[in-house]
Every structure is written in C-alpha cells, then in structure tokens.
Amino acid sequence: MKRIVAREEYCIGCRLCEVHCVVQHSRTKNIIKAFKKERVRPTARIHVEESGPESFSLQCRHCDEPSCVYACLTGAMHKDELTGAVVHDPERCIGCWTCLLFCPNGAIAKDAAHGKVVAKCDLCGGQGTPACVENCPNEALVLEEVP
Amino acid sequence: MKTYLPARFRVRRDDERCIRCRVCERQCGFDVHHYDEEDDSLYCDDEKCVACHRCVVFCPTGALTVEKNPLSYRENYSWRPEAIEDLMKQAETGGILLTGMGNDKPYPIYWDKLLLNASQVTNPSIDPLREPMELRTYLGRKPDRIDLAAGNIGRWTRRAPQVAIETPIMFSAISYGAISLNVQESLARAATEYGTFFNTGEGGLHKSLYKYSDNAIVQVASGRFGVHQEYLDAARVVEIKIGQGAKPGIGGHLPGEKVSAEVAATRMIPRGTDALSPAPHHDIYSIEDLSQLIYALKEATNYTKPISVKIAAVHNSAAIASGIVRAGADIVAIDGIRGATGAAPKIIRDNVGIPIELAIAAVDSRLRAEGIRNQASLVAAGGVRNSADVIKAIALGADAVYIGSAALIAMGCHVCQACYTGRCSWGIATTDDYLMKRINPNIASRRLTNLLRGWSLEIKEMLGGMGINALESLRGNRHHLRGVGLSDTELEILGVRMAGS
Incomplete structure (x- = not known):
C-alpha cells in the first residue's frame, strides 16, 4: 500500500503539515474559517517532533500488525481490507483510549472536537495525495508504495 | 549603545x-x-x-x-x-560595514541599453521547434591555424584540452562555507543533469561531491583552501581566482562561526578559525608569476585540463586579459561590478570595478586586435539576469557566462543582502544545521535545471529570430546589437551602433 514516508533530513519544522491536516479535517475546508470561525477546530492527525535541528512529522504508520486494532475493545479501530489503511469508526468508539496506549508511535490523539473518540491519520480518505504531503514545502513528506 | x-x-x-x-x-x-x-x-x-x-x-x-x-x-x-x-x-x-549580494547602486545597466536584431523579409528566421539549433560551446584554447601539410589535411596541428558545455550558462564560483553543502550539491546536480559546469569557489570540494566532478570547475584562490592533487585531478577545469566582481582587490573572508567541522575538513583549516584569503596571491606579483602558476597547474594536471583565470572587471581589464592570455590561460573569466558575494565591505562592493558589458566588449576587441582571441575562451560574469543578457554578452564577445545570483534566486533567494549574517532564512547562505535543511537538493536542483532549460529555449528562440542556427555564429557578432540612449564613447567601447543606424 501507499504510505506517507517522512524524510527527516528535509523536514524544516515549519508545521504546515499540521495546519493543513486541520483544514482537511475541518467542516468547511477553508483555512481561515477552520481556524477562526468553526466552533470546534479538528485535532491535527499529524505531529512534528522536534529537537534542535532534527525534526520530522509523525502520523499513523498504518502498520501491518496494528497494535491499536488488536487492542480496540469494540472494533472501532480496524484495518480497511481494500486499502490496507488503519481506520477508525467514531460510531463504535467508546473513548477508552486503549489504542492510544498501545500505539508504538504515539500517532493517535484524543479528538478534542468530538469528545470521546480518537483522531488519527486516515490518509485523507485515501482519495489522492494527503493534505500534509501535498502542502509540505520541502518534500519532507512523500507518498510512496511501501511493501 | x-x-x-x-x-x-x-x-x-x-x-x-x-x-x-x-x-x-x-x-x-x-x-x-x-x-x-x-x-x-x-x-x-x-x-x-x-x-x-x-x-x-x-x-x-x-x-x-x-x-x-x-x-x-x-x-x-x-x-x-x-x-x-x-x-x-x-x-x-x-x-567596516559588511553586505552581501551584488552592487545595488543605480549605475547604468548596459544590457538594458542594448537591443537585439531579428530577421525580417530579406533573410529568413529559423524556427527552433522545427530545425536543429546548436548551443553547445567548447571552452579552451583554439589552435592558431589548421595544419595543411600533406596527409594531415583538416586536422589540428595540436589541440589544447577542450571542455564542452551544452548551454553557454555555467554556475559561478560559490564556495562551500559561504553556502551550505545542500546548495552546492544542488548546483552540482543541475550542472551534471544539463551538461554544464558548477564552480567550487575557493572553499574546496566536499568529499560527497566528487561524484559530480565531471562537471566541476575547481578554484585555486589566494588562500589555497582545499587544494590538493585529488581535487585538481577530479576537476574538468582548474580556475585561478585573482579577483571577484563584488570586491576587486581584496580577498575572501569566511567568519569562523561558519567554519564547521565539515567546512574545516574540506578547506583543510582548523575548525572555527576565520578563513581569510589574502588580497593578492603571495606568489603572484607580476604577469610572469601568473604564468608560473598557470604552468604549475598544467604540469600538476598533466596538460589535460584547461586553466582558467578569473579577474574582476577593473579599469585596465583589456590589457590585463591580454597578459593573462599570453601567460598561458585557456579561459579568461571576467566578473563585473554587479557580481555578488556572501560578504564584502559595502564601500568596496558599491564603488570598485566596472560594468561587465564594457569590460567584455573591451577585452574581446583588444584580444581580436592583437590576434590572440582564439587563444582563450572568454567567460562573462556579474549581473546576468535573464537569457537576453546571456545572448547580449555572447554578441559582445563572450563564449559563455557565469550566473551566481540568478541561480540562488532560482533556489529561493529574495536578494535581501543579508548573506554575511549567516542567518539566511531561505537556508542558502548559511551553514547553520537548522537553516540549511531548507534547501532540499531534490527540489533546488530541479528549479536550477528548469532555469537552465528555460533560458536555453529562449536563447534558441532569439537566435532563430536572428536567422542564426549556431551560437558560435553570434559570438562577438556585434552587428546583431544596437544601442539606445548611449553616448558615442559608450557605443565605441561597446563596439555597437546606435539603433536606427
């Protein structure tokens, strides 16, 4: 499947990936409205880890052996058989945060916008290039076929 | 205070x-x-x-x-x-007040006062989309005559080493240390991809860039930073840097803060020390001394590489260039007053030197008059902003041009002139680990290749318009230029006629 690969040697720590992730998961998809007008601002599904000049952005790795899926009590977290992406069904989520504890990458966050459910990378629905990759100014995020 | x-x-x-x-x-x-x-x-x-x-x-x-x-x-x-x-x-x-980039004062820009010709009715123009158009340029000393002895017809008597470039545009000397390794790698990759040259500047060639050395011009400057046998052997052309358009008469200065471990290793100097190039080469105090260094480098490289000598455009450029050619140089590069720098005293950048247009015309005229123009290729540098400037430089007598600022601008530079601070927000003129990541060589080399391709296509269009299908037919062909708003003396030095005449 195609996965988002982070190239830390090119990451400049600008955090535009986080900004555009928020816009992509907002109701209006309008950057100014998403940040200034929408009642609840979505949580970014991507996070830049930074220490001195080193930085990279981290989001769900869509693992082949996904601990979060195995840990999920209700089956809300599951692997899409068609795309291979690890996706989350908010309808079934009870907000127990077990997935959060089990994720080895720390790529799952509490979704501030929707109370109990979690926010994680959904590869922007699998339609085309994810917003973070599309808007990375230094090509530090790329969408690549990774076996 | x-x-x-x-x-x-x-x-x-x-x-x-x-x-x-x-x-x-x-x-x-x-x-x-x-x-x-x-x-x-x-x-x-x-x-x-x-x-x-x-x-x-x-x-x-x-x-x-x-x-x-x-x-x-x-x-x-x-x-x-x-x-x-x-x-x-x-x-x-x-x-001393420091600054970066090239002269920003409103001295006349002669490119803007020279206009190009085009074919109309009496001679046909050529469509570069349908007919071949030759931009390949060979740099190096050309023979004085063809040996016509029996059995040897049409063959050169003795051919000095030549280097080919696919477009008459090369990247100027920008040293590692003044710019980051990522920037130099971008220049090297673009030059390699397009078949032209990048120039290491006086800071040596980092070991990771030796794979691009087939497209490298290496500099030997007064500080001799990073000069060793392997460096000379790797290059296609060795350039002796006498002067630089932004600061004629003085040497380079790389502050110790920018001399990181890698820069230090490449320059072969202690880490954190100021890299100060002396103003003159301490072994060159006359034209005879220059000849010694040229031949020392030719000996060191077994006469396999052209030796270039780069000078700043100054008052007596024509006579100096004549001396350089007679001293044995195969290429003479001349850097005009608008040539840029990573750091120079502002007072020098803004007041010393002459415009490249006048210098290149004067040098070409002088070498022709002396019958030695064939003995060296001429490279014009300093203030080339677009493909029209390139073609005007060639019509004035250059074989090729160096572009420095234009290449940096293609990578993101907005010409804020703060290069000397080492805090370049665009990650170009810095060796700071955090800032230099901003140049991704994959992107920057693509932008540079696009620049070379775009300009080359434009040059072909302009050449075709003039009815010329090979760049060498335009070299020194000042009939294709006309001047506007210039005095008789300016026209005479440029060797062009007034528009309308």
Whole structure:
C-alpha cells in the first residue's frame, strides 16, 4: 500500500503539515474559517517532533500488525481490507483510549472536537495525495508504495 | 549603545487572516516574529526584518506582507537615507560595514541599453521547434591555424584540452562555507543533469561531491583552501581566482562561526578559525608569476585540463586579459561590478570595478586586435539576469557566462543582502544545521535545471529570430546589437551602433 514516508533530513519544522491536516479535517475546508470561525477546530492527525535541528512529522504508520486494532475493545479501530489503511469508526468508539496506549508511535490523539473518540491519520480518505504531503514545502513528506 | 537607526521595513499582519499557526515565527532566521501566549497574538520586531519574504511566502493564509518603513527624512539629495543610516551604523560599530549580494547602486545597466536584431523579409528566421539549433560551446584554447601539410589535411596541428558545455550558462564560483553543502550539491546536480559546469569557489570540494566532478570547475584562490592533487585531478577545469566582481582587490573572508567541522575538513583549516584569503596571491606579483602558476597547474594536471583565470572587471581589464592570455590561460573569466558575494565591505562592493558589458566588449576587441582571441575562451560574469543578457554578452564577445545570483534566486533567494549574517532564512547562505535543511537538493536542483532549460529555449528562440542556427555564429557578432540612449564613447567601447543606424 501507499504510505506517507517522512524524510527527516528535509523536514524544516515549519508545521504546515499540521495546519493543513486541520483544514482537511475541518467542516468547511477553508483555512481561515477552520481556524477562526468553526466552533470546534479538528485535532491535527499529524505531529512534528522536534529537537534542535532534527525534526520530522509523525502520523499513523498504518502498520501491518496494528497494535491499536488488536487492542480496540469494540472494533472501532480496524484495518480497511481494500486499502490496507488503519481506520477508525467514531460510531463504535467508546473513548477508552486503549489504542492510544498501545500505539508504538504515539500517532493517535484524543479528538478534542468530538469528545470521546480518537483522531488519527486516515490518509485523507485515501482519495489522492494527503493534505500534509501535498502542502509540505520541502518534500519532507512523500507518498510512496511501501511493501 | 542605543541605536539611532530606524527600522527599514515594517511587517504588516492582517489579523483577519492570521490563524496563529506560528509558521512565520519558526521560519524567520532573524527572530522577527514572536508569539505571545497571554494575548494569543504574534508580535513583530520590525527593526530586525531584512525583507527576505520567507514569512510572507510561507504564511498559509497570506496574512503577511513586508513594506518599506515610510519614515520620511527632510529631503536632501546628498544626505539620502542610506548615507545617513550607514553613517549611524558605523558610528555605533566602528567597523567596516559588511553586505552581501551584488552592487545595488543605480549605475547604468548596459544590457538594458542594448537591443537585439531579428530577421525580417530579406533573410529568413529559423524556427527552433522545427530545425536543429546548436548551443553547445567548447571552452579552451583554439589552435592558431589548421595544419595543411600533406596527409594531415583538416586536422589540428595540436589541440589544447577542450571542455564542452551544452548551454553557454555555467554556475559561478560559490564556495562551500559561504553556502551550505545542500546548495552546492544542488548546483552540482543541475550542472551534471544539463551538461554544464558548477564552480567550487575557493572553499574546496566536499568529499560527497566528487561524484559530480565531471562537471566541476575547481578554484585555486589566494588562500589555497582545499587544494590538493585529488581535487585538481577530479576537476574538468582548474580556475585561478585573482579577483571577484563584488570586491576587486581584496580577498575572501569566511567568519569562523561558519567554519564547521565539515567546512574545516574540506578547506583543510582548523575548525572555527576565520578563513581569510589574502588580497593578492603571495606568489603572484607580476604577469610572469601568473604564468608560473598557470604552468604549475598544467604540469600538476598533466596538460589535460584547461586553466582558467578569473579577474574582476577593473579599469585596465583589456590589457590585463591580454597578459593573462599570453601567460598561458585557456579561459579568461571576467566578473563585473554587479557580481555578488556572501560578504564584502559595502564601500568596496558599491564603488570598485566596472560594468561587465564594457569590460567584455573591451577585452574581446583588444584580444581580436592583437590576434590572440582564439587563444582563450572568454567567460562573462556579474549581473546576468535573464537569457537576453546571456545572448547580449555572447554578441559582445563572450563564449559563455557565469550566473551566481540568478541561480540562488532560482533556489529561493529574495536578494535581501543579508548573506554575511549567516542567518539566511531561505537556508542558502548559511551553514547553520537548522537553516540549511531548507534547501532540499531534490527540489533546488530541479528549479536550477528548469532555469537552465528555460533560458536555453529562449536563447534558441532569439537566435532563430536572428536567422542564426549556431551560437558560435553570434559570438562577438556585434552587428546583431544596437544601442539606445548611449553616448558615442559608450557605443565605441561597446563596439555597437546606435539603433536606427
């Protein structure tokens, strides 16, 4: 499947990936409205880890052996058989945060916008290039076929 | 000491658009933007802004713009704001004022006063999309005559080493240390991909760039930084740097802060020490001495590589170039007053040297008059901004041009002239680990290749319009140029006629 690969040697720590992730998961998809007008601002599904000049952005790795899926009590977290992406069904989520504890990458966050459910990378629905990759100014995020 | 200097620019933030993402704060190399959590606002230290536009370009909502501080002084043609502010700065620091990039003063730009010809009716123009168009240029000494002895017809008597470039545009000498390794790698990759040359400058060639050495011109400058046998062997051309257009008469200065472990290893100097090139080469005090160095380098490279000599365009360039050719140089590179630098005293950058257009015309005329023009290729540098400038330089007599500023601008440089600070927000003129990541060689080399391709296509269009299908037919062909707004003396030196005549 195609996965988002982070190239830390090119990451400049600008955090535009986080900004555009928020816009992509907002109701209006309008950057100014998403940040200034929408009642609840979505949580970014991507996070830049930074220490001195080193930085990279981290989001769900869509693992082949996904601990979060195995840990999920209700089956809300599951692997899409068609795309291979690890996706989350908010309808079934009870907000127990077990997935959060089990994720080895720390790529799952509490979704501030929707109370109990979690926010994680959904590869922007699998339609085309994810917003973070599309808007990375230094090509530090790329969408690549990774076996 | 309290500074009396006003801010030169003002950062304007449209609060309606600002989403407090703090990208501006992170991208500014000069710490202009600050986020205040208490107010959930971003504040700006305008006096630190150099107008590099990094924040403007990276702001995802277009909330930022930078404008000139409209502060008015009492009008005075002599004491203009720049003169007053430079004086203030000097009174506060007591040092030489430094600056970066090329001369920004309104001296005449002769490119803008020269117009190109095109074919109409009496001779056909050529369509470069349908017919072959030759831009390949060979640099190096050409033979004086063809040996027509029996059995040897049409063959050169003895051919000096030649190097081919696929377009008459090469990247100027920009040293590793002044720019980051990522920038030099981008230049090297673009030159390799397009079949032209990059120039190491005086800072040596980093070991990771030896794989691009087939497209490298290596410099031997007065500081001899990074010069060793392997370096000379790797290159296609060895260039002796005598002078630089931005600072004729003085040597390079790389501050110790920029001399990182890698820079130090490449330059073969201790880490953290200032890399000061002497003003002259201490073994060159006459034209005979230059000849010795040229032949020492030819011996060292077994007469397999052309030797180039780069000088700044100064008053006696024509006579100096004649001496350089007679001293044995295969290529003479001349850098005009608008040639750029990573750091130079402002007073020198702005007042020393002459425009490249006049220098290249004078040198070409002089070498032709002396019957030695064939003995060396001429490279024009300093202030080439577009493909028309390239073609005008060639019509004035150059074989090829060097571009430095244009290449940096292609990579993102906004010509803010703060290179000497080492804080380049675009990650170009810096060796800071955090800032230099901003140049991704994959992107930058693509931008540079696009620049070379775009200019080359334009050159072909202009050549075709003139009815010429090979660049060499234009070299020194000043009949294809006409001058506008020039005095008789200027026209005479340029060797072109007035438009309409």
